[in-house]
Amino acid sequence: QKEVEQDPGPLSVPEGAIVSLNCTYSNSAFQYFMWYRQYSRKGPELLMYTYSSGNKEDGRFTAQVDKSSKYISLFIRDSQPSDSATYLCAMKNNAGNMLTFGGGTRLMVKP
């Protein structure tokens, strides 16, 4: 079993829809939680970063962390075709040097 699980999709939604992307994890030591967006043939770019539990909002994006359930979510409001990409969750503990990534969810937003 992987440390971080993420549904690979693809997830197809109409433009303007609210998108919910999720990851579950098994390592209770994870403290830092991130969402990266990766366009085709490009490297991942950081979208959201959250420390410990709680919510964080940035424009159309909201990240939620529920450490008790070991579950994190990314919500995208008013989704746009330009949001079409693969979304990767990533997490880290206090002591580690590396991020542990989920496998990514491919999102397609149709005009």
Place this chain on the structure above:
Amino acid sequence: GAGVSQSPSNKVTEKGKDVELRCDPISGHTALYWYRQSLGQGLEFLIYFQGNSAPDKSGLPSDRFSAERTGGSVSTLTIQRTQQEDSAVYLCASSLTGPTNEKLFFGSGTQLSVL
């Protein structure tokens, strides 16, 4: 440069050959990371540099893999005697200070195909 630069963008090689992948991090970033992304898989950590030293090589999959960083800047990842299972996208990332700074900037990667 403005971002992390990797070269070549694509590399096709024959099984058993050696390959060298290059990464130019963002100027001033002290930390540099190599990750590997296989089709449909998440990113797999390979190695972390702080300056020119590599305090964490735990992700290197075998002794065929090595990496170095010179002048606190450019890094090269070398794969000797390549195997077909080495085919993947090799991503380099840098950050300003190190693992406590979670904002990693990634390059576009090198797509390695081993025939």
